[in-house]
Amino acid sequence: MSETAAPPHAVDIAVTGKPALRVEGLWKIFGPKADKILGTENQSLSRQALLGKTGCLAAVRDISFDVARGEVFVIMGLSGSGKSTLVRLLTRLIEPTAGTVLIDGEDITKAGKEKLQSLRRTHMSMVFQQFGLLPQRTVTDNVAYGLEIRGENKAKRLARAQEMIDLVGLSGYEASFPDQLSGGMQQRVGLARALAVDPQVLLFDEPFSALDPLIRRDMQDEVVRLHEEMGKTMIFITHDLQEALKLGDRILIMRDGEIVQIGTPAEVVANPADEYVRDFVSEIPKSHVLTLDYVVRPPRENESLDGPIMQSNRIVRDAARQVLSSKHPVRVFRGDQFLGLVDDDDILRVVVAEEDAK
Numbered sequence: 485m486s487e488t489a490a491p492p493h494a495v496d497i498a499v500t501g502k503p504a505l506r507v508e509g510l511w512k513i514f515g516p517k518a519d520k521i522l523g524t525e526n527q528s529l530s531r532q533a534l535l536g537k538t539g540c541l542a543a544v545r546d547i548s549f550d551v552a553r554g555e556v557f558v559i560m561g562l563s564g565s566g567k568s569t570l571v572r573l574l575t576r577l578i579e580p581t582a583g584t585v586l587i588d589g590e591d592i593t594k595a596g597k598e599k600l601q602s603l604r605r606t607h608m609s610m611v612f613q614q615f616g617l618l619p620q621r622t623v624t625d626n627v628a629y630g631l632e633i634r635g636e637n638k639a640k641r642l643a644r645a646q647e648m649i650d651l652v653g654l655s656g657y658e659a660s661f662p663d664q665l666s667g668g669m670q671q672r673v674g675l676a677r678a679l680a681v682d683p684q685v686l687l688f689d690e691p692f693s694a695l696d697p698l699i700r701r702d703m704q705d706e707v708v709r710l711h712e713e714m715g716k717t718m719i720f721i722t723h724d725l726q727e728a729l730k731l732g733d734r735i736l737i738m739r740d741g742e743i744v745q746i747g748t749p750a751e752v753v754a755n756p757a758d759e760y761v762r763d764f765v766s767e768i769p770k771s772h773v774l775t776l777d778y779v780v781r782p783p784r785e786n787e788s789l790d791g792p793i794m795q796s797n798r799i800v801r802d803a804a805r806q807v808l809s810s811k812h813p814v815r816v817f818r819g820d821q822f823l824g825l826v827d828d829d830d831i832l833r834v835v836v837a838e839e840d841a842k
């Protein structure tokens with residue numbers, strides 16, 4: 485079968501096996517006697533009602549999800565929806581009120597102090613919005629910092645740091661100090677530092693929010709490229725839907741501490757769970773996000789089955805040129821399974837619908 489390229493960072497969740505991260509029934513309630521809320525009738529109150537009645541704020545409410553190995557999982561929501569609290573719970577920078585977090589099968593929530601420290605050093609790295617670089621240290625020493633804490637010898641950590649500096653495109657800046665670098669370059673140092681320890685999971689907490697739009701786009705491309713090269717599991721927090729759609733294999737949309745929807749970019753755009761999500765996605769050009777899964781249809785009588793073959797996870801926009809220039813309808817497969825056909829009309833229907841929506 486002649487294979488047409490899938491979207492670069494697509495992951496087949498079904499075949500990736502044990503999750504890299506499992507979150508079960510996670511809660512964080514802030515406020516007086518916050519630990520007395522769960523198990524009482526107050527637990528089912530909305531965030532507002534709970535706050536009014538008890539003075540406690542449920543920042544994260546009963547959240548469960550799995551992240552597959554190698555997946556880019558984006559957590560998205562407006563300000564106050566609970567994203568930062570959630571990501572901090574994942575590393576126990578904040579203690580959960582209830583629930584469990586398993587990273588690579590290790591229960592973070594039950595780990596003692598030493599175990600937690602060792603898990604943080606070996607299993608996860610974080611990239612923050614405020615880069616968090618050490619100002620007195622050079623680029624190389626910042627990148628090597630995590631390895632130093634871990635007790636790696638100097639030759640080894642310098643070699644690894646150099647490898648990461650080259651990887652993120654900072655060769656030549658090894659001896660610079662953070663304040664000599666632009667914001668985008670500082671964030672590259674942050675990325676290199678996070679990657680240097682070869683973590684199981686990389687966590688990004690709104691890393692590019694403070695950057696100019698153009699630099700921000702560069703950095704998003706950088707994340708896509710690094711993911712393609714290294715295949716790391718990534719959890720990415722953002723309030724920006726475009727960023728979520730661009731980076732995410734799946735997106736978790738939060739509101740008032742709760743999950744509103746979890747889905748692939750195409751699922752979220754094609755089938756928004758409610759008005760809140762519909763509002764979010766209404767401006768998004770569907771052909772940029774929907775895959776052929778959403779336009780494929782059964783063959784009609786006497787229709788040609790001689791057209792080229794494409795995989796169903798191809799984005800409509802990327803497939804359009806080939807479909808429109810083909811004499812026969814394109815045959816769409818998921819793996820080896822034939823799903824049906826896509827022709828010019830099927831493509832144009834999506835494109836025209838988005839023109840109409842403007």
Ligand SMILES: Nc1ncnc2c1ncn2[C@@H]1O[C@H](COP(=O)(O)OP(=O)(O)OP(=O)(O)O)[C@@H](O)[C@H]1O
Pocket residue numbers: 514515541542543561562563564565566567568569570723
């Ligand atoms: N330490 C705290 N004590 C009390 N309330 C808190 C605390 N930290 C966060 N909150 C509240 O929890 C809710 C969720 O906050 P959080 O910062 O997680 O949201 P967010 O989606 O990350 O928003 P932003 O993008 O603005 O950071 C907010 O209402 C916030 O005021």
